[in-house]
Amino acid sequence: MKKKWKWLVLVSLVFFLLANAHLISYLLMQGQGQIEVLWNATSIEEFLNESNDEKLKTKLLIVAAVKRFAKSELGLDSEGLYTTIYDQKGEEILWNLTACEPFAMQSVEWSFPIVGTVSYKGFFDLKKAKDEELNLLEKGYDTRIRPVNAWSTLGWFQDPILSNNLKRSEGRLVELFIHEITHANVYLKDSVTFNENLASFIGEQGALLFLTKKYGSQSTLLKEYLKSENDAQNFVNHCLKGVSDLKKLYSGFTSEMTQKKKESMKDSFMKSWVLKLDSIPFNNPEVYTGRFKDKLPNNAFFMAFERYDSKKSTFDLQLTNEFDNDLKAFIRFYIANSDGL
Template identity: 25%
Template sequence: MGARLALLLLALAGAGCASTTGVGYYWQSVTGHLRLMQAARPVEQWLSDAQTPTVLKERLALAQRIRAFAVSELALPDNASYHRYADLQRRAAVYNVVAAPALSLTLQTWCFPVAGCVGYRGYFSEEDAQAFGRSLDPSLEVNVYPVPAYSTLGWMNWAGGDPLLNTFIGYPEGELARLVFHELAHQVVYVRNDTVFNESFATAVERLGGTRWLQTQAGAQAQADYARFDERRRAFRALTGTVRLRLQTLYRDATLDDATKLQRKAVVMADFRRDYAGLRSQWDGFASYDSFVARANNASFAAQAAYDELVPGFIALFEREGRDFARFYDAVRALAKQPKEERQRTLHGLAGTAVAGGTAERR
């Protein structure tokens, strides 16, 4: 049991440097996750309980169909994860803290001996996350944001696996499927010290799997709801991608001094908020991105980039492997064994070839 708890510490979302993290952080990680696990009950019990609301029963049944599809159609792990459900009585599973310098989109990292370094640090308490954010170097731009789910990378399947949670069970059908596929993908491949590789891979799996689910399993209403949501997401991603590029170009301009860069950065951010307001005015009150925009800074843009940067390369690799998920995973595992710079070059090269050949990214 002690060894398993040690692995749990290494698996939890968010990490802490050994030199800066005390026993308190490790304790909140263990106790927070154990409370989550203790709150979870098998889905079958929720479905057979007369006190379970009908809407929740329908969502849990849908989640089990999605879970079975993940195994049969996407070759994702067939294990204990997502066969239990917990109501945490809060809006997020964990709260992540990210930080970046004022003139850089490079995230601060925190490291575990086994799991490696990641560009975020997670807390089960929002108050604790905010307190840690305030404790960081004032020169850093900090962002604290809610996370609906996290993966223990398969290390906790012996204890029941990662559960379904109230924080995401009510998502639209397409989004629920994508989230389950994303988190299960982390159990397929995880590379130490490379958040961008890990998150981009999981995002590629969620997009590919989500597309297949919607095309083959979802009804017309679910497809229409997803299409409307995804159109807005694509527009927002395009906007934030443009902003990231402008900021990166500005920060790398060796001809400008820091004061000038900060002035021009303010203009970029003002343009971003103006352009977002224009987008939002077309969305009939849809406000899901308001909180991101309100707290947008280098840290939030850098964290977003981790989920996007290598996705086109992974999509191209999936195409190269004949759109076969098992072969795709084997190819990703082979990539994971390469040095970080080499695998990134490979994925960027695949993405470039796909664009040149006209292969479209499936979002």
């Protein structure tokens, strides 16, 4: 009887490995990339002692200040995070692939251990990302590959600072690291839209609070950050309007309509949406206008804004009405109640 059970377990294991060969191969590839980054990261102390780049040194000190601020002013634990730096040598090292139905605002999703179901897939190898993208394109999906500026291992490992991020302005640097530290404190499995919206909202609010406390409410640096935030929000609003309008457009598509007709209507919408960018009063229009000169946006592009920005207005109302604009209390609530949300 024991021998039969052993064979049954062995056969079950073989079938599991065969059924999940692609997932296992992908996880091994990602694990190898993650290990390479962690292994080759340098301690902040060592970098500060050896580097002659004063600008980078200043940015690293800002990251350290952000960690202290996140702990004391926001209640976000950053213990063990960002104590090392990985030198990207100016190169991108990680890319996200997303995909969406061609005539519906429905993202392709992937399921992984620990994080659950997510609507993006990371790659440390750009060629492998493009190979998978080609497979999705052949199935008719809209796709998008973009470099990843940072990522969180959700507290499982000591996340390093990626050197390319130190090129950001101080406000954007603060926003990014508070965003990622938030992921290490609050993360709901199978809830990517909630997770990314919450981290984005806390990152932006936290950056405003950090800059105000450090430089004052009338400082030039804070005013410049507010201008860039205003531009970013105007662009986000235009993108979210695009999501809403595309949903309405696709809801009117019928089974009697030809593929060519659907593609024509979709293409006309995308061109019209891009033209409307010129009417938005950006403080720095060159950042946004002209970015679609060579390629029109697609559904995968628009779904990124659903993923990161669609719920922030709800969080803003909650912060004002329920927490009297006390960001630390707001964060404390989500840390304490994340298991029951």
